[in-house]
Amino acid sequence: MATLKRSSTTDRDISPPPTKRKVTTATTSKVVANFFKPASQKEPEKSIFTTVNDSLLVAHFGNANTIDRTRPFKIAAFDFDSTLIKTKSGNKFARGADDWTWWHASVPGRLKQLHEDGYAVMVLSNQGGISLKAPDAKSKTIKSDTKSLENFKGRVLAVANVLDFPISVYAATQKDMFRKPRTGMWERALRDYGISDDNALDLDHAGSIFVGDAAGREGNKAAGIAKDFSSSDRDLAANIGITFHTPEEFFLGEAPLPYTRTFQPTDHLTSTAFTPSITAAHPLEIILFCGSPGSGKSTFYQTHLAPLGYTRVNQDLLKTRDRCIRACRDALGHPDPAQRRSVVVDNTNADVATRAVWIDLARTHKIPVRLVLFTAPPKLCEHNDTVRALASDKILNPEDRTLLPKIAFTSFAARYQPPQLSEGLEEIIPVDFVFTGDATQRGIWSRYWIS
Numbered sequence: 415m416a417t418l419k420r421s422s423t424t425d426r427d428i429s430p431p432p433t434k435r436k437v438t439t440a441t442t443s444k445v446v447a448n449f450f451k452p453a454s455q456k457e458p459e460k461s462i463f464t465t466v467n468d469s470l471l472v473a474h475f476g477n478a479n480t481i482d483r484t485r486p487f488k489i490a491a492f493d494f495d496s497t498l499i500k501t502k503s504g505n506k507f508a509r510g511a512d513d514w515t516w517w518h519a520s521v522p523g524r525l526k527q528l529h530e531d532g533y534a535v536m537v538l539s540n541q542g543g544i545s546l547k548a549p550d551a552k553s554k555t556i557k558s559d560t561k562s563l564e565n566f567k568g569r570v571l572a573v574a575n576v577l578d579f580p581i582s583v584y585a586a587t588q589k590d591m592f593r594k595p596r597t598g599m600w601e602r603a604l605r606d607y608g609i610s611d612d613n614a615l616d617l618d619h620a621g622s623i624f625v626g627d628a629a630g631r632e633g634n635k636a637a638g639i640a641k642d643f644s645s646s647d648r649d650l651a652a653n654i655g656i657t658f659h660t661p662e663e664f665f666l667g668e669a670p671l672p673y674t675r676t677f678q679p680t681d682h683l684t685s686t687a688f689t690p691s692i693t694a695a696h697p698l699e700i701i702l703f704c705g706s707p708g709s710g711k712s713t714f715y716q717t718h719l720a721p722l723g724y725t726r727v728n729q730d731l732l733k734t735r736d737r738c739i740r741a742c743r744d745a746l747g748h749p750d751p752a753q754r755r756s757v758v759v760d761n762t763n764a765d766v767a768t769r770a771v772w773i774d775l776a777r778t779h780k781i782p783v784r785l786v787l788f789t790a791p792p793k794l795c796e797h798n799d800t801v802r803a804l805a806s807d808k809i810l811n812p813e814d815r816t817l818l819p820k821i822a823f824t825s826f827a828a829r830y831q832p833p834q835l836s837e838g839l840e841e842i843i844p845v846d847f848v849f850t851g852d853a854t855q856r857g858i859w860s861r862y863w864i865s
């Protein structure tokens with residue numbers, strides 16, 4: 415399994431390693447009882463909740479991760495909201511710590527049976543509405559995040575108390591390697607349970623399961639059945655290589671329904687498109703790139719145009735457009751004609767006005783402008799961006815890029831004006847995405863990364 419990059423390996427607030435002592439659930443009950451006391455009566459206690467990198471919330475109830483088991487080890491992992499529990503209020507989001515009820519009456523009994531059958535039972539939940547960062551008194555957002563955190567902890571404690579057997583809970587709060595369908599939470603759980611995923615004898619993949627409601631089911635408008643909001647639970651199970659069930663399949667025995675995935679990376683590995691070969695058509699020229707973030711512009715430059723000696727101008731690296739323009743002028747107008755270089759403007763160049771700046775500059779140097787148009791669709795660009803930022807593969811991330819905010823993609827889409835020759839372009843060269851990585855990168859890239 416490919417390892418995911420950890421932005422920092424330092425864990426914060428991690429409790430000392432639990433002892434092998436089998437802890438009775440009285441421990442859990444005490445924590446739970448204390449949690450529900452008014453603040454004035456709360457006993458000081460070491461929280462059962464710990465955090466990793468201000469991002470992952472972890473709780474082990476009944477020393478779940480220290481139970482001696484015969485290997486290979488089987489895991490039964492579950493999403494939390496809309497899988498194990500639902501809101502009592504009927505609201506989409508819980509109103510408070512006690513706004514919950516079992517997703518179905520059979521849930522607690524079924525989980526207990528799994529425990530008795532030797533499964534490690536755990537929860538893997540995305541909780542994007544929670545912040546684990548220290549609260550800032552002035553920030554309303556952080557205050558509401560803190561409330562969400564307390565509500566979530568309250569529901570987890572109450573659920574663990576009713577279950578009354580060892581269980582671990584993991585909640586991913588950031589858009590990082592822990593967030594499903596990325597496998598960081600699972601890898602963390604394996605580590606906590608002392609399982610090496612490299613050793614096939616340690617984990618019974620065929621016997622392990624993941625149950626979640628983000629299954630990509632298409633829904634049925636006529637029957638009033640809503641479409642699933644994503645396929646991230648199904649995709650996580652596929653990334654790990656274990657069996658996936660929806661709650662309806664697992665708890666109610668219903669037949670599987672048709673589904674479509676949010677994004678299927680392997681659909682983009684069979685492309686029969688060919689990459690146009692670019693030659694240095696002129697002694698001196700500007701090549702304008704036009705394409706979304708993550709569409710493959712910089713990779714194309716490195717593969718096709720750096721070898722031709724073209725100078726790259728890129729605003730992510732140079733920071734301002736003025737610096738880009740200066741770098742372009744320097745390359746085109748070097749005092750020594752032998753040192754003059756054609757320029758690739760490796761920016762998104764979404765609209766006519768932005769492109770006009772470069773076309774005007776070319777005019778003053780009396781040189782032509784060709785435009786390379788990157789046609790990768792939005793989800794593919796988002797996938798590329800995520801793999802680049804979160805997979806620890808240097809070749810896929812030569813410039814150490816971090817994850818772009820969603821607005822980088824939506825703002826490109828909003829500003830985009832299809833380029834026209836009439837803008838003053840000599841040629842428009844469309845480039846479809848054709849995967850060029852090696853077998854290792856293909857393995858990483860083929861996994862599910864976005865939801």
Ligand SMILES: Nc1ncnc2c1ncn2[C@@H]1O[C@H](COP(=O)(O)OP(=O)(O)OP(=O)(O)O)[C@@H](O)[C@H]1O
Pocket residue numbers: 705706707708709710711712713714730762798799801802809810811847848849850851
């Ligand atoms: N043809 C390709 N084959 C395989 N991987 C690719 C290809 N093109 C791009 N990628 C990968 O996709 C990710 C994004 O590519 P790249 O950085 O070239 O995009 P970009 O359009 O320059 O993005 P930005 O505008 O955000 O700088 C990188 O991880 C890169 O390795």
